[in-house]
Amino acid sequence: MSLRTLEGFKFSTLKTPVHLLDPRTKFLIVIAVLVPALLFANIYVMIALLLSQLPLLLVGKVARRWALSLRAGVFLSALIFVVNLFTGSYLSAIALTLRFLVLLTSFSLFFMTTSPDDLGLALDRIGAVRWLSRRWLGYPNALSFTFTTAVRLVPTLAVDAQTVVDAQRSRGLELDKGNLLKRVRNYIPILIPLLLIAIRRSLELAEALESRGFPGKEGRTSLFQLKLRPVDYAIIALSLAIIGISFWVYFHYKVPVL
């Protein structure tokens, strides 16, 4: 697996209509895809769900990067297919593999078009998150901040990972040499420095935050405010309808695999 597969989940700074949607709207789209995908193991439903996301990928200009994330999913898809062949019919194996691709696509779409900042803002608006955060960490914005920071550190860590690989190769380490066990052990010189860099960086970040007065006063304000636009309301209504209909069908009919 190469680090490029992460590209399929990385935010791209574009200003397409999809990027401009409210993060809460986009999260509801994910749910609206997730619910039917998990309720029905039907090949037609899966294909419909996949196709329905294509326009969003194209309008969001992330279709090419989505293809990258699919490439990363090839191995896992094959695994899911084979395992399900043994436990069920080949049709259900196809349906379940497609289900995996549907989920992969919707998460990939969400993360590629939603900036970590927007995500943090959206999380901050959720009462449950604020309540939990206050109970655990004594500060209502702490959880959403932790999340945003974690997401934001991924690209930085990817750069570090490349440097560590380069540094160890310069010491004669050959990652793809030896039998399977040896190959797994080859990654120890990569993972240990990377882990330590991450820990060291988070300690530094904590100190930097404290020296700048974090967490500050209760009720932090932000420069950008999330606002639902008419498009958002329309999509939210559509998503809720899909979720509602899915449940209604699920409780009234038995949907076959094909």
Add this chain to the structure above:
Amino acid sequence: MITLEKVSFTYRSGQRALQDVDLNIEGGDFIAIMGENGAGKTTLAKHLNGLLKPSQGRVLVDGEDTRKVSVARLSRKVGLVFQNPDHLLFSETVKDEVAFGLKNFGFAPEVVHKQVERTLEALGLSEYAESSPFLLSGGERKRVALAAILAIEPDYLILDEPTIGQDYQQKERLRNFILQLYSQGKAVVMITHDVEFVAESNPKVILLSQGRIVARGPADSVLSKDELVKKASLVRPQMSRLFGELAKYGLPSDVVDVHRARILLEEKLSEAKVRVAQNS
């Protein structure tokens, strides 16, 4: 000999990092590569042991094209010491850390043992042989990283910012150490922003700016030229600035190191003394 022939490199992001770089590195050479942040210094270093392959042109290490040989094989000859030691330290003890490269290259255990001891001794790290590299200070970790590469005894040693985080005495030791290496016929290439260190060591200087070599020559001639130094986002060394001010007394303006400055000033002073004595 490492030969770079019209090497250009463009990152996948489309960012152009090197353009038409021609360079020869021979045994006995001591070269300092200087330039602004993002000038392409580290990219150039990564070309020398094949971590990066040129987009255009070619890099030959002892006649072998880096495109055709593995990084592991090149690293046996070309030792690249990364700037940040945290990117490579992972072992439980300093000793193991230094032995890692040697073991990768398949040296016999007794050779590894001897070589590790010798390298630690040479870098003043013997007392830490059994310590964890992670418990050492930043400067010490940097020396362990250097030891890890030096132990392999590469013919070409590439150092990325070796003086960062080192106190003055350690810098002095590093200078002597580099001097030893290139007088033994090894090549040392150093990437640095440290003008004073370069001025005192008098290597050949290569100035990179925006991926191109904008000047090359002995340290005193390159570092004493204001317009060149500014191009690479550097400032002239203190001695050069002082001698620039003193030019009106008939002193040369290409002085960058304390040693030569002393000789010239002593001459001037004794001349003055003689003149005073004659006048009285």
